[in-house]
Amino acid sequence: MNYIDILKMGFVINWTAPDCQHCEKMVEDVDLIIISSYICFCKDKSYLKICGGEDGKLNVKNKIVIAVGSAVIGAFAVIIAIYFYKRRKNTNKSYAKSYAQSRSLSSELTSKDLESGSQYFGRSQNFGVQHFTYKELEEATNYFDPSKELGEGGFGTVYYGKLYDGRSVAVKRLFENNYKRVEQFKNEVEILASLVHPNLVSLYGCTSRHSRELLLVYEYVSNGTVADHLRGKEAKHGKLTWPIRMNIAVETASALKYLHISEIIHRDIKTNNILLDAHFHVKVADFGLSRLFPYDQTHVSTAPQGTPGYVDPEYHQCYQLTDKSDVYSFGVVMIELISSLPAVDITRHRHEINLASMALNRIQNQALHEIVDPTLGFESDSKVKKMIVAMGELAFQCLQSSKDMRPSMDEVLESLKDIQNGGKHKSQPEVMDISSLSDDAVLLNNVPPPLSPDSNVRSNYTTPNTSG
Numbered sequence: 001m002n003y004i005d006i007l008k009m010g011f012v013i014n015w016t017a018p019d020c021q022h023c024e025k026m027v028e029d030v031d032l033i034i035i036s037s038y039i040c041f042c043k044d045k046s047y048l049k050i051c052g053g054e055d056g057k058l059n060v061k062n063k064i065v066i067a068v069g070s071a072v073i074g075a076f077a078v079i080i081a082i083y084f085y086k087r088r089k090n091t092n093k094s095y096a097k098s099y100a101q102s103r104s105l106s107s108e109l110t111s112k113d114l115e116s117g118s119q120y121f122g123r124s125q126n127f128g129v130q131h132f133t134y135k136e137l138e139e140a141t142n143y144f145d146p147s148k149e150l151g152e153g154g155f156g157t158v159y160y161g162k163l164y165d166g167r168s169v170a171v172k173r174l175f176e177n178n179y180k181r182v183e184q185f186k187n188e189v190e191i192l193a194s195l196v197h198p199n200l201v202s203l204y205g206c207t208s209r210h211s212r213e214l215l216l217v218y219e220y221v222s223n224g225t226v227a228d229h230l231r232g233k234e235a236k237h238g239k240l241t242w243p244i245r246m247n248i249a250v251e252t253a254s255a256l257k258y259l260h261i262s263e264i265i266h267r268d269i270k271t272n273n274i275l276l277d278a279h280f281h282v283k284v285a286d287f288g289l290s291r292l293f294p295y296d297q298t299h300v301s302t303a304p305q306g307t308p309g310y311v312d313p314e315y316h317q318c319y320q321l322t323d324k325s326d327v328y329s330f331g332v333v334m335i336e337l338i339s340s341l342p343a344v345d346i347t348r349h350r351h352e353i354n355l356a357s358m359a360l361n362r363i364q365n366q367a368l369h370e371i372v373d374p375t376l377g378f379e380s381d382s383k384v385k386k387m388i389v390a391m392g393e394l395a396f397q398c399l400q401s402s403k404d405m406r407p408s409m410d411e412v413l414e415s416l417k418d419i420q421n422g423g424k425h426k427s428q429p430e431v432m433d434i435s436s437l438s439d440d441a442v443l444l445n446n447v448p449p450p451l452s453p454d455s456n457v458r459s460n461y462t463t464p465n466t467s468g
Contacts, residue, residue, distance in 0.1 A: 024049060085306035090111065090304070092265035129193045130205030134212045137161065137171050144173060151225075151272075162219060168220035174213060185214045187285045199255035201275060201285040221283045226333075227271035230340045242376045242384050244280050245337040246420050249391065253413040255387060256330060259290075260323045260409050266290050267321065270310045271336050286332055309343030309354055313401050325405035326410060331398025334391055335359040340373040356399050368392045383422070390419045 007035050023040040040047045140161035141148055150158045156174045163169055174185065176334070192203035202219040226248060228234045240248075252274055267290055268436055275283040310332050312325035332343050335355055336338040343355045353357040362368050368389060372378045378385050400406050407415070 020047060080451045129189065129203055130217070132205050132207055132211075132215070132217055134207055134215065136164065137207065138219065139217050140164075140169065141171050156216075161217075167204070169339075170218045170220045170223075172216040172218065174215075182214065185216065186217060187290065191290050195262060197255055197258045197260075199282045200258070201283040218285070219283075221275035221285070222278050223276040223280065225272050226274040226276060226337075229276065230271060230336060231342060235340070238375060239280070242387070245376075246387060246391075246416075247280070248274065248276075248282055249334055249337055250413070250416045250420055252284060252333065253330065253409060253416050255282065255284040255458060256326055257409045257413050260326070264290055265321060265323055266326050266329075268306050268310070269326055269333060270307050271333055272307075274333070307343070309356070312403070314403050322403055323409065324406045327398050327406045327409055328403075330409070330412065331395045331406075332356050334395040334398065335371075337372040338368075338373065338376075338388055338392060338395070340375075341371065359395065360399055363392055363396045375382050387419050391416070394419070 015023065015026045017026055017040075019038050020042045023042070038049050039321075040049060097389065138144065140163050141159040142161075144159055148160045150160055150170055152158065156172045159171045159173065161169045161171045189203065189206050192200075201221060202217060204217045206217060207213065207215040223229075224232070224234055224332055227242075229237075229240045252269075256266065256269065266284070266287065268286060269284075273284065273286040275285050277283060306329070311330040312321075312328040313327045315328075332355060335341075336343065339355070339359075341355055341358075344353060345355070346353055348358070352361075359371065362371050369378060372388060376384060378388055394407075395410065398406050398412065
């Protein structure tokens with residue numbers, strides 16, 4: 001809840017005082033606008049104190065106040081009870097409707113599979129993926145044991161499970177069965193079933209039309225998320241060295257390039273959705289918000305969805321989703337890899353709550369070093385320093401407010417490979433020669449200031465793009 005709602009509802013304040021006298025004194029020091037009584041929990045017993053009256057004795061004014069207050073509260077309680085009763089009744093109807101929709105969806109998927117005659121271990125398939133029963137997934141996760149929770153995806157809780165055939169899996173369980181969730185379920189199945197890439201998480205299957213709930217079954221990726229290793233439970237181990245971070249950027253860009261070639265926009269690229277296997281190779285996950293994007297269109301008009309701090313500002317303003325929206329989000333990810341800082345942090349200065357804004361400011365003012373993770377060896381290793389500065393420059397281009405000023409994901413990938421190989425990867429002639437730079441100041445001096453959405457000037461890194 002936000003603080004306004006809390007103030008409207010009211011709240012209880014507890015003070016700790018050494019004795020009853022201190023308790024009474026503390027309450028007297030508070031501006032008692034609404035409070036009419038308070039309780040002191042003392043060592044011997046609890047004492048009810050009435051404001052404006054003597055201990056336990058009510059004066060006439062307080063009796064009237066309490067009587068009126070009680071009547072109002074009583075009426076309010078009755079209204080709330082009626083409201084929740086009706087809401088529960090409507091919820092039950094809604095659940096029954098959404099359950100029917102989910103069964104209808106599963107039935108639709110199953111009928112398509114039966115028509116195609118496809119089989120996998122003797123089961124019919126949904127869009128080419130395996131069919132699971134609710135019972136076997138329930139048993140695989142030990143009846144959705146809370147201790148087996150891996151985290152939360154775009155629209156459900158994810159549990160670790162082990163199938164009868166010995167495979168370790170991640171089972172995503174919907175938060176609720178409403179129409180929106182059913183659509184996201186269908187969207188994720190349809191998209192993932194058609195994709196094969198080493199850096200995309202594999203979808204093993206989903207539940208059948210006989211299932212009580214809609215469940216998705218993925219390959220289990222054992223090493224957590226990039227966010228976990230940057231600043232979460234795995235961060236203290238310091239396993240994400242710069243070479244690993246560099247490789248994470250390259251593999252994530254490779255996955256996104258593949259998606260864009262496949263006419264798919266991920267729409268929710270963030271470090272929480274980039275999984276790592278035991279060897280720190282990338283598996284991009286969570287396609288609940290993804291959109292199929294035909295290349296005969298320049299954009300798709302849709303209400304902005306995604307995670308604060310990663311959402312393309314032009315998409316947010318114009319409701320126009322393009323492949324460059326993923327490029328922007330990936331720019332934020334690159335800055336996270338450099339800094340280990342979260343995309344949004346309300347404890348930072350108000351102009352720096354958004355990491356993208358902070359990074360643009362630092363790079364423009366030749367102060368990238370101020371946000372670099374000190375454990376990466378930026379000051380002690382000239383090679384690492386050059387690579388970090390180059391990635392910062394590339395991220396700067398990706399974070400431009402106008403989509404036309406951002407490189408394509410193909411260009412981003414080629415630039416990252418060039419950075420990783422010290423300037424020796426030259427499949428793109430327009431990529432800046434990183435190895436020719438003597439220091440980071442030269443590179444940052446070439447960085448243009450943030451560009452406005454209507455600017456016609458193109459940056460060094462950007463080539464004309466016709467896809468959108």
